Amino acid sequence: RKEVEQDPGPFNVPEGATVAFNCTYSNSASQSFFWYRQDCRKEPKLLMSVYSSGNEDGRFTAQLNRASQYISLLIRDSKLSDSATYLCVVSRSGTYKYIFGTGTRLKVLA
Amino acid sequence: GAGVSQSPSNKVTEKGKDVELRCDPISGHTALYWYRQSLGQGLEFLIYFQGNSAPDKSGLPSDRFSAERTGGSVSTLTIQRTQQEDSAVYLCASSFDQGRETQYFGPGTRLLVL
Numbered sequence: 001r002k003e004v005e006q007d008p009g010p011f012n013v014p015e016g017a018t019v020a021f022n023c024t025y026s027n028s029a030s031q032s033f034f035w036y037r038q039d040c041r042k043e044p045k046l047l048m049s050v051y052s053s054g055n056e057d058g059r060f061t062a063q064l065n066r067a068s069q070y071i072s073l074l075i076r077d078s079k080l081s082d083s084a085t086y087l088c089v090v091s092r093s094g095t096y097k098y099i100f101g102t103g104t105r106l107k108v109l110a
Numbered sequence: 111g112a113g114v115s116q117s118p119s120n121k122v123t124e125k126g127k128d129v130e131l132r133c134d135p136i137s138g139h140t141a142l143y144w145y146r147q148s149l150g151q152g153l154e155f156l157i158y159f160q161g162n163s164a165p166d167k168s169g170l171p172s173d174r175f176s177a178e179r180t181g182g183s184v185s186t187l188t189i190q191r192t193q194q195e196d197s198a199v200y201l202c203a204s205s206f207d208q209g210r211e212t213q214y215f216g217p218g219t220r221l222l223v224l
Contacts, residue, residue: 034212042217043201043215043216044153044201044215045215046212046213096158097155097158098143098213099155100145100152100153102152103152
């Protein structure tokens with residue numbers, strides 16, 4: 001089993017739709033959580049960190065469920081420009097290693 | 111300010127040749143990572159540098175791969191006797207600290223081994 005697992009998608013949604021991705025992690029010692037966005041043939045870029053209390057940035061909401069060991073990303077009012085691959089990233093307590101999921105591909109359709 | 115830069119952006123080489131990939135991290139960032147991303151795959155950790163500490167080389171796939179970081183700044187990833195399966199995008203990232211900090215990625219070097 002992979003340490004970080006994501007549904008690869010693709011998720012094809014119409015503009016304006018709300019879409020949610022989940023990511024599960026297997027190591028309960030994981031402490032830091034992030035969502036990165038990667039456009040085709042580009043480098044990953046931080047979308048948002050995920051805090052225990054959950055956090056929101058405009059149309060994007062991230063949540064952490066430690067009991068069930070998953071994090072989620074909710075995108076409201078999807079835009080064409082949201083089309084990308086969304087990478088879930090987990091870092092273990094006391095280490096420097098970031099474990100990347102293989103990503104969930106989102107396509108927002110006009 | 112300047113982000114992470116990598117060179118070359120693209121490299122085509124023949125099987126058996128050696129290649130060197132360069133990474134310039136963000137000034138002041140003490141942590142530097144190398145990853146490999148094959149087509150349609152996730153990021154594979156290769157090596158990690160933190161300040162003057164010994165690097166974590168546990169992700170290097172074979173002894174043909176090596177990396178160094180001079181003066182705590184610029185890093186070079188060297189692949190000797192390249193093989194076709196080495197073809198991938200090699201990404202460098204830096205962060206201010208380890209573990210809890212955001213990683214900033216360079217644009218990557220696309221390596222194609224013919």
